[in-house]
Each structure stands twice: as structure tokens, then as C-alpha cells.
Amino acid sequence: MSLKNFLAIALGILSAIGGFVDIGDLVFNTQAGATFGFQLLWVVVIGVVGIIVYSEMCGRVAAISKRPVFDLVRERTGFGAGLATLIASEIVNLLTCAAEVGGVAITLQLLSGLPYRLLILLGVVALVVLSWTLPFEWIERVFGYLGLCLLVFAVAAIKLHPDWGKVAHGFVPGSHSGGSTMLYLYFVVGLLGAALTPYEVYFYSSGAVEDGWGLKELGLNKVTSIIGYALGGFLSFALMIVAAVLFLPRGIDPQFLGTPPLASADAVGELGLLLALVGILFAVGGAAIETCFAGAYNLAQFFGWRWGKRERPARASRFALSWIVIFALALLVVMTGYDPVKLTEYSVIFSVVALPLTYLPILLIANDRTYMGSHTNGRLANVLGVVYFALILLVAVAAIPLLVLTNGGQG
Amino acid sequence: MQAAAILAAALLCAGCGGELSASALSKQADSLRSLAAEGALLAEDSAAGKTTHTFRRVHSSDLDKAASKEATSLQTAKTKPALESERHRLASLAQRISDDLDRLGNASKGQQRSLANELRRAADQSNRIAESLK
Numbered sequence: 001m002s003l004k005n006f007l008a009i010a011l012g013i014l015s016a017i018g019g020f021v022d023i024g025d026l027v028f029n030t031q032a033g034a035t036f037g038f039q040l041l042w043v044v045v046i047g048v049v050g051i052i053v054y055s056e057m058c059g060r061v062a063a064i065s066k067r068p069v070f071d072l073v074r075e076r077t078g079f080g081a082g083l084a085t086l087i088a089s090e091i092v093n094l095l096t097c098a099a100e101v102g103g104v105a106i107t108l109q110l111l112s113g114l115p116y117r118l119l120i121l122l123g124v125v126a127l128v129v130l131s132w133t134l135p136f137e138w139i140e141r142v143f144g145y146l147g148l149c150l151l152v153f154a155v156a157a158i159k160l161h162p163d164w165g166k167v168a169h170g171f172v173p174g175s176h177s178g179g180s181t182m183l184y185l186y187f188v189v190g191l192l193g194a195a196l197t198p199y200e201v202y203f204y205s206s207g208a209v210e211d212g213w214g215l216k217e218l219g220l221n222k223v224t225s226i227i228g229y230a231l232g233g234f235l236s237f238a239l240m241i242v243a244a245v246l247f248l249p250r251g252i253d254p255q256f257l258g259t260p261p262l263a264s265a266d267a268v269g270e271l272g273l274l275l276a277l278v279g280i281l282f283a284v285g286g287a288a289i290e291t292c293f294a295g296a297y298n299l300a301q302f303f304g305w306r307w308g309k310r311e312r313p314a315r316a317s318r319f320a321l322s323w324i325v326i327f328a329l330a331l332l333v334v335m336t337g338y339d340p341v342k343l344t345e346y347s348v349i350f351s352v353v354a355l356p357l358t359y360l361p362i363l364l365i366a367n368d369r370t371y372m373g374s375h376t377n378g379r380l381a382n383v384l385g386v387v388y389f390a391l392i393l394l395v396a397v398a399a400i401p402l403l404v405l406t407n408g409g410q411g
Numbered sequence: 412m413q414a415a416a417i418l419a420a421a422l423l424c425a426g427c428g429g430e431l432s433a434s435a436l437s438k439q440a441d442s443l444r445s446l447a448a449e450g451a452l453l454a455e456d457s458a459a460g461k462t463t464h465t466f467r468r469v470h471s472s473d474l475d476k477a478a479s480k481e482a483t484s485l486q487t488a489k490t491k492p493a494l495e496s497e498r499h500r501l502a503s504l505a506q507r508i509s510d511d512l513d514r515l516g517n518a519s520k521g522q523q524r525s526l527a528n529e530l531r532r533a534a535d536q537s538n539r540i541a542e543s544l545k
Binding site: 109110111112113246250251252253255256258259261262265266269270272273274277410 | 438441442444445448449451452453456460461462463465466468469470473474477534538
């Protein structure tokens with residue numbers, strides 16, 4: 001593999017760390033582990049395979065058509081359906097971005113001890129400045145690679161000596177114990193929602209266009225989506241395992257962003273705590289940038305504006321203004337004082353409702369010879385795509401009733 | 412107009428404090444157990460030099476705020492007469508947990524160790540109350 005290709009995998013790593021492991025995963029994986037032990041590990045596997053299948057399709061569509069997914073969604077589905085998808089995805093993007101910005105401020109507070117509201121403001125200013133000044137590749141590298149500090153949770157999982165037999169058993173779906181069936185299903189939906197968040201695919205496909213992917217990059221697309229999201233899934237396993245070993249027996253229900261790093265401190269010590277906090281800061285910060293850019297990409301692609309991080313802001317002014325406004329709105333939402341962890345839970349569940357609107361057009365376009373020529377989905381991609389779309393429909397229908405019946409996951 | 416009246420009635424009811432059922436009290440006891448157990452783990456790890464002072468101060472303050480909120484809600488809540496003693500026990504326990512978490516922020520190593528023990532005991536007590544209410 002050439003150095004260029006190696007660096008290009010950073011796109012996948014950013015999407016994986018900042019997208020797969022964002023505040024939603026930190027919250028849902030640790031809560032799932034603290035409530036049901038290892039019993040929900042299988043859901044992470046299903047979520048990882050799903051996001052790999054659809055990201056690969058998005059990357060392929062972008063590489064062949066040279067156009068990102070949202071651009072084609074409007075063209076393929078028409079104005080009405082495209083607008084519905086745009087509205088749903090913008091609401092979810094904003095909620096998620098606000099939750100991530102809140103996560104950045106909480107993590108900065110755990111590191112510095114400065115006041116929370118001041119850190120929300122400083123955090124957003126820092127994210128805007130970094131997004132404005134750093135080239136696209138450097139945003140990927142800085143947040144993707146520093147997010148790898150989260151690997152300390154894998155070390156913690158090993159050092160906490162889980163019962164590996166029980167861990168292996170958790171990869172097989174079956175009967176459960178430790179909580180009600182409704183709560184179990186709520187976590188199944190939440191974990192799938194956290195894994196398949198729509199902004200991940202929008203950012204991934206727009207990033208592929210920004211990186212100038214073409215036919216030559218089809219192999220790289222496969223490697224990037226598989227390695228990137230598998231790594232994200234590996235980190236999710238680690239988070240669930242540490243919560244199952246450390247929090248479940250003590251009756252700790254993780255309701256704070258400071259709780260997962262405590263597990264790393266317990267197993268690895270002060271260095272473990274610092275690595276966990278730095279990893280969370282960059283994963284959540286990267287996800288804040290991704291959600292914000294995904295929102296701006298969608299708007300610009302839907303309305304046909306000039307877009308791209310590589311474009312000078314003066315040439316793509318409406319695109320630049322869009323991502324700045326999304327950051328400003330996220331700032332306002334978090335400044336109301338609403339708990340970012342609660343906001344995360346709601347944004348993940350609402351994103352599940354919007355999933356079909358995101359994934360159906362991708363499946364249709366990836367099968368359309370007008371756009372894809374001879375590179376339409378193969379049999380495996382189609383079987384997996386259809387099976388996952390049926391699953392997405394099922395969880396989308398169940399999400400809100402489960403949110404209400406479990407009192408927002410409180411049981 | 413009708414919606415405004417319903418909202419006003421709902422607010423009035425909330426102001427009066429609804430009657431807490433045994434299951435609602437049990438959930439609050441579970442929540443207190445979680446806060447105390449997490450505080451105990453934080454105190455234990457801090458005493459062992461596994462956390463930074465800033466992390467301990469900020470995280471214990473977050474836990475304290477949540478415990479203090481539970482204490483206030485339990486103190487003002489109304490229950491059936493048969494549950495009154497449990498509510499009272501839980502309210503004082505919540506206050507004790509909140510005080511311990513407040514002290515943890517600036518405690519010395521020795522104090523951290525003793526707070527870890529106290530919080531562990533409080534978590535056990537909350538758990539026993541929660542179980543008795545189920």
C-alpha cells in the first residue's frame with residue numbers, strides 16, 4: 001500500500017472514531033454494558049456490518065458518479081422526498097452536533113476545571129477556527145489519530161480481566177437477564193441507531209468527493225470502510241466490556257460523560273484517565289465537525305450551491321455560512337443548559353426514525369445503472385443492503401414507542 | 412385556552428408534588444445507589460493516585476449536584492403513609508451522599524479513603540431500601 005493510500009485511510013478512521021465512536025456510542029455502549037453486561041455485544045456487530053455495507057455503497061457512488069449522495073438523492077427521488085430527507089437529516093444533525101459540542105465542553109471541564117459555559121464558548125470557537133484554517137486532510141488526521149487515544153479502553157478491558165467465555169457468549173443473540181424486555185429492546189434500537197447515524201454516510205460520501213476519488217479508489221473505499229468502522233466497532237466492544245465488568249456489579253448507571261474515563265483510570269491509572277479524556281475530546285470534537293459539515297454539505301448539495309472544504313470560502317460562501325450557522329445554533333442549544341447526555345439519547349433515537357429516508361435512496365442509487373454503469377451493487381451488497389433496510393424500517397417504527405415505554409431508557 | 416388550562420392544572424399539581432408510589436421510590440433508591448457507588452469508586456481511585464485532582468473535583472461536583480437534586484425531591488415529595496418512613500430514610504441518605512460527594516472534591520488522601528467506605532455503605536443501604544420496595 002502506498003503512503004498516499006495509507007494516509008487516505010484517515011478518512012475512514014475519522015469517520016470511525018469521530019462518527020462511529022461519538023458521544024452517542026460512549027453513552028449507549030457504557031449504559032448497555034452497565035445494565036445488561038456482555039449480552040448486547042452482538043448488536044454492535046450488526047451495527048458495524050450495516051454501516052460498512054452502506055458506507056461502501058456511498059463511497060462507490062461518490063467515486064463513480066463524482067457526486068455525493070445527497071446531490072443524487074434529490075435528483076433520484078424528486079423535490080418533495082428530497083426535501084423531507086433534508087429536513088429530517090438537518091434536525092438530527094443539529095441535535096447531534098449540539099450533543100457533541102456539549103461533550104467537548106464537559107471533557108474540557110474534566111481536564112481543566114474551568115466553568116462549563118465558558119468552555120462551551122471556547123470549544124465552539126476552537127472548532128470553528130480549526131475547521132476554517134485546517135485543510136480537509138489535516139482535520140481528518142488531527143481528530144482521527146488523536147481519537148485513537150480511545151484505544152486505552154481496549155487496554156482497560158483486558159486489564160479488568162473479564163470472563164472471556166461470557167464475553168464470547170455476548171456475541172450470540174439470545175435470551176437476556178438483568179432488565180426488562182422493553183429496556184433490552186430500547187438498547188438494541190439505541191445501539192443500532194448510534195452505529196448507523198445518518199451523518200456518517202453523508203460526511204463519508206462528501207469526503208470522498210472532496211478527496212477526488214475515482215475508479216482507482218474503489219479498492220481503497222472497501223479497505224477504508226471495513227478497517228475504519230471495524231476499528232470503531234472494536235472500541236464499542238471495549239466500552240461495553242469495561243462497563244460490564246466495573247459498573248454492573250456496583251450498580252452504577254452511567255449518566256455522566258465523566259463515567260467512562262473513570263473505568264480507564266481504575267484499570268490503567270492516571271495516564272489511562274488522561275488518554276481516555278484526550279481520546280473522548282478528539283472523538284467528540286471530530287464528530288461535532290462531521291455533523292456540522294454533513295449539515296452544510298446536505299444543504300449545499302440539495303440547493304445546488306458551490307460546496308467543499310477545498311473551495312475558498314469566498315467562492316463557496318453559502319456553504320461556509322451554513323456550517324458556521326450550524327455551529328452557532330448548536331452553541332445556543334447547549335447554552336440552554338440541557339444535559340448533553342440526555343440530548344444524545346434523544347438525538348440517537350430520533351436519528352433512528354430518520355434512517356429509512358437516508359438509506360433507501362442510497363440503496364436505489366447504488367443499483368441504478370444510469371449513475372453507476374457497470375459498478376452497481378453485486379449480489380452480496382444487494383442482499384445485505386435489503387436485509388439491513390428491512391431492519392432499519394423495523395427499528396425506525398419501534399424507536400419512539402420504546403423511548404416512551406421505557407421512560408427514555410430509565411426502565 | 413383549554414390547553415392553557417390543562418397546562419396550568421398540570422403545573423399546579425406538579426407544584427403540590429404528586430404522590431410517590433413504591434416503584435417510584437424504588438427507582439430513586441436505585442439512582443442514589445448508582446451515585447453513591449460511583450462516588451465510592453472515584454474516591455477509591457483518587458486515594459490510589461489514579462485520577463487527577465481536577466477530574467475528582469469536577470466529577471464529584473457533578474455527582475453531588477445529582478444527589479442534591481434527589482435529596483430535594485425526596486424531602487418535598489408526598490407518599491402514602493405506609494411509605495413515609497422509607498421516604499424519610501431515603502431523603503436523609505440522599506443528603507448524606509450529597510454531603511460526602513461535596514467533601515470529596517477537596518479531600519486529603521486519608522479522607523478520600525474514609526469517604527470511599529462511607530459512600531460504599533450508603534450504596535449498600537440504598538440498594539437494600541430499593542429491594543425492600545420492589
